[in-house]
Amino acid sequence: MVALFEPIQIGANRLQHRVVLAPLTRLRADENHVIPPDLAIEYYSQRATPGGLLISEGILISEDAGGFPGTPAIYTEEQISAWSKVTQAVHAKGGTIFAQIWHSGRAGTALYTKNHTPPVAPSPIPARGLNVFLNNQPFETPRELSIDEIQDVIQEFVTAAKNAIKAGFDGVELHGANGFLLDQFINSQSNKRTDEYGGSIKNRTRLIFEVADALIDAIGVERTAYRFSPWGGNADVKDDTPYQTWSYILEHLNPKLAYVHFVEPRDDYVRATPDFENSLDPFRKIWKGPFISAGGYSTNPELISSVAEEKPRNLIAVGRAFIANPDLVERLKHQWPLNKYNRDTFYTPGAKGYTDYAFYEPKD
Template sequence: MNTQTASSRLLEPFKLGDLVLNNRVVMAPMTRARAGERRIPNALMANYYAQRAGAGLIVTEATVISEQANGWVNTPGIYSDEQGEAWKQVTAAVSETPIFLQLWHCGRASHSSFHANNELPVAPSAIKINGGEIHTPSGKQPYETPRALETDEIPLIVEDYRQAAERAKIAGFDGVEIHGANGYLIDTFLQSKTNQRTDSYGGGVENRYRFLKEIVEAILTVWPANRVGVRLSPNGVYNDMGSPDYRAAFLYIAEQLNAYGLAYLHLMDGLGFGFHELGAPMTLAEFREVFSGPPIGNCGYTQEEAESAISSGVADLIAFGRPFISNPDLVERFARNLPLNPPAEMFTWYSFGAEGYTDFPTYQESQAVS
């Protein structure tokens, strides 16, 4: 097999704040559901991340910040000391690769069966997800109309984020990413479609941004700004999202976030997760104009598209999700111009054990058995 001879910007080292990344390939956060009913990280998860430590930066799967935040079977948590302690085996397994923990609250994309006393999921407003079903501990169920949060409950959730960030630091992570995308709680506060509040957290985009602003500022009491990233999905339709004022709103949000000197802005600019079709898709170049820190592009990039985005200057880093599922040695394959394993089908990778998780062969392993 021919090795790659052309210069690769994607494979160059990159300085992310005070961290030096070996390359510009980010392992994207992907929900993998291997933490068991008690949401405690384990040795299988440590092995999974260690297999993929060739990435320049790893962002973990979304990790819930509280019991209220739960909304996906067997995903990990960071709301107990036991969970925080268990994450140490993951950070130790990838000690040579910077790793950020993604902080998550599912919001309305949850179900009462996840919660004590069958409490309804919470959201900025009592607006349910239209269509589809949710996987719950008792099987597939229709989405429910969430309960609108009371104004005085919101600071309690902000504090949950702060405590989760603190546990992440103790667990040995190099930073945290705030999950503000894909129709989960923060995203539903940001967007006019799902936020119809009349208090100081609703109305214009300035108020809709307030929840994320308070979360960022709370986490900055724990971590320096160059160890905190934020993820947004301005083009996304996942979890029934998409607002008519999306372009003006997300540019405002990015401009506000720019003031903090954050590690990066992680943007799901690709349309592989679906597009709301309310106008032209937002591009990395638009965000580059209002956010001076490193942008991470994400969602459906090929190696060639990633090279182009970095060479043109619209992105500093590119995150890869599903290619990392079936190619634990993805960066080596990029570097040596090796073919990728076929993409894994969802029925293969969406399970709860080692199958479809840690059993994908590296190129070297696949050649040894062929």
């Protein structure tokens, strides 16, 4: 556990350990996409530690970003005010918190856009399969974004990032993973455009760089980060050359960001069978700054310390185990046993399965 509890610099923030709260959709927001302030304050502050990094659940950037019922947003003053109470509570405990901001693209639905317009995507190709967040209904056929609309989306990310800083977040993590809009542009299966945003790796990743550059100009490099999932597969995304594609991304982002955050191929939450053939190691070698990895640590917690020991500059983002163990950092530090998580309450309203997990009480 030595490396796991060594300090590391993330942007302007000096962390005291490398255990990170992964971004976790919990679907507790109301019909106006406002988090329940009291519950959310307790939820995040329970998991805040001196010098520890929390990454928020995905926060919608605009009224047309799609999403699902219960997802929070950050485009109104009411939403910003609710989040500011969360960041104040985290800072009061000495913690650091980044906002993950996202646009669902074709993974969303017309039910949750401003005027019930179809979801948008790089290409008018519906994801195959069923949308588990929409009562297992088929994914809708999206509308292809025009060049002008792509520029509008970039500005929506900028506005959301500025709003996040206004709300007191220490930085912003761009959600470029898990089959959502930015990830849809990256992957060759979901992006069949023939203009400057499609075709080659250079073109399919163009939006990734344009959004990063816009945020860096707006809020600073030390406050900007990215999340990626080369083998995510969620919402039917797939790339023909993942090592080449994401290596190109990292080579052209180096060393612009506060950190990069990658989902392990062995992630066992979304995928039916963990992938043990592929590895994040080639990406770790390219990236010169802090590198966060997530996926598969909750069901194999011994990996948390071993990856931290073996991979320089690596932080470990934990999801399900952090849901069930608000004091996860202390439990890992002292090797105390972990609570089991209840999957049935991941996405249900209220405090049950959200703020009612027990803290460890050492026996005399």
